[in-house]
Amino acid sequence: MKIYDLRSDTITKPSSAMRKAMAEAEVGDDVYREDPTVNRLEAMMGERLGKEAALFVSSGSMGNLIPLYLLAGRGSEVLAHSASHIIQHEIGAISAIAGAMPIGVDAPRGILSAPILEPLIKAPAYDMAKTSLIEVENTIGGICYPLKNLQGIRALADRYGLAIHLDGARLFNAAVATGVDISHIAANSDTVTVCVSKGLGAPVGSVLCGSTDFIEEARRIRKLLGGGMRQAGILAAAGIYALDNNVGRLTIDHQHAQEIASALKKSGWAKFEIDDVETNIIFFSVEGVRGDKVVELLKKRGILASANGDLIRLVTNLNLSSEDICEVCGIILEMEAENFE
Numbered sequence: 143m144k145i146y147d148l149r150s151d152t153i154t155k156p157s158s159a160m161r162k163a164m165a166e167a168e169v170g171d172d173v174y175r176e177d178p179t180v181n182r183l184e185a186m187m188g189e190r191l192g193k194e195a196a197l198f199v200s201s202g203s204m205g206n207l208i209p210l211y212l213l214a215g216r217g218s219e220v221l222a223h224s225a226s227h228i229i230q231h232e233i234g235a236i237s238a239i240a241g242a243m244p245i246g247v248d249a250p251r252g253i254l255s256a257p258i259l260e261p262l263i264k265a266p267a268y269d270m271a272k273t274s275l276i277e278v279e280n281t282i283g284g285i286c287y288p289l290k291n292l293q294g295i296r297a298l299a300d301r302y303g304l305a306i307h308l309d310g311a312r313l314f315n316a317a318v319a320t321g322v323d324i325s326h327i328a329a330n331s332d333t334v335t336v337c338v339s340k341g342l343g344a345p346v347g348s349v350l351c352g353s354t355d356f357i358e359e360a361r362r363i364r365k366l367l368g369g370g371m372r373q374a375g376i377l378a379a380a381g382i383y384a385l386d387n388n389v390g391r392l393t394i395d396h397q398h399a400q401e402i403a404s405a406l407k408k409s410g411w412a413k414f415e416i417d418d419v420e421t422n423i424i425f426f427s428v429e430g431v432r433g434d435k436v437v438e439l440l441k442k443r444g445i446l447a448s449a450n451g452d453l454i455r456l457v458t459n460l461n462l463s464s465e466d467i468c469e470v471c472g473i474i475l476e477m478e479a480e481n482f483e
């Protein structure tokens with residue numbers, strides 16, 4: 143049976159051209175700042191995002207943790223959407239390591255705004271934690287932030303002297319889907335983490351971007367966390383390849399997600415909470431059927447999905463061709479509500 147892996151865009155495997163770029167990468171000791179390929183990836187990402195400097199880190203989680211550690215810190219409050227990755231999926235590192243207190247904020251479709259956030263900013267008081275940072279995730283659940291929300295949050299943060307960190311694990315998806323230049327999106331935050339190992343298809347790595355002073359400190363904290371890498375140019379070369387070759391093609395993943403969403407809508411058994419699919423992520427549920435059961439039934443037909451509670455997630459990615467997506471849609475349309483009983 144053919145398997146269609148839609149669990150995540152992290153499952154993508156490097157293409158032979160990407161592997162060739164990795165094999166041929168010029169390397170040096172990056173802890174000594176002597177790896178030319180890492181230096182090149184950092185310069186490229188900083189420039190694309192319109193930030194002064196950048197740092198190659200091993201994961202998106204590390205790229206989020208360092209700014210939380212440096213810009214929020216012990217005993218302070220971080221405002222983030224309650225479904226955000228830093229609250230739900232990073233092992234509590236925000237508290238366990240950065241020492242900050244996450245305040246989960248609810249907002250429709252995951253999208254925060256200044257009017258939602260402002261009442262949650264603490265006035266200075268001797269007995270209360272100080273609000274220090276707003277964290278924004280873009281895309282969140284595949285949904286893109288409207289630029290005006292980000293600009294409003296930036297103005298609010300400036301008024302209250304707060305920092306903003308952007309978890310841009312899938313920021314290139316947001317830029318491609320909205321047609322807004324990625325640097326215009328990034329301009330509304332102090333720091334940004336972008337992953338090259340998700341939709342962009344590199345095997346490892348994220349890049350944390352910010353001011354020169356911030357990145358200097360971030361380099362120290364990366365070492366503190368055990369994240370200093372030596373001949374990491376082999377990995378950075380994959381990131382460079384991804385930036386050069388895999389950004390524009392994200393539109394294909396987005397189109398594939400549209401096709402799967404319309405097959406699910408036609409199926410009669412899939413229920414959508416948010417029925418707009420903006421990038422490469424689709425969420426749905428099946429009334430009265432537990433999420434793990436739905437995953438199991440899809441798996442029997444070759445479709446690998448993931449479940450968060452009863453919500454099923456499908457993520458299109460560069461390992462799936464247009465023919466694969468056509469076949470996935472065919473399987474969805476063949477399934478009947480009774481198959482889930």
Ligand SMILES: Cc1ncc(COP(=O)(O)O)c(C=O)c1O
Nearest residue numbers: 201202203204227279309311312
């Ligand atoms: C939105 C978001 N942020 C951060 C991360 C963390 O990335 P990593 O798995 O590289 O630590 C992920 C991982 O899937 C993510 O989806």
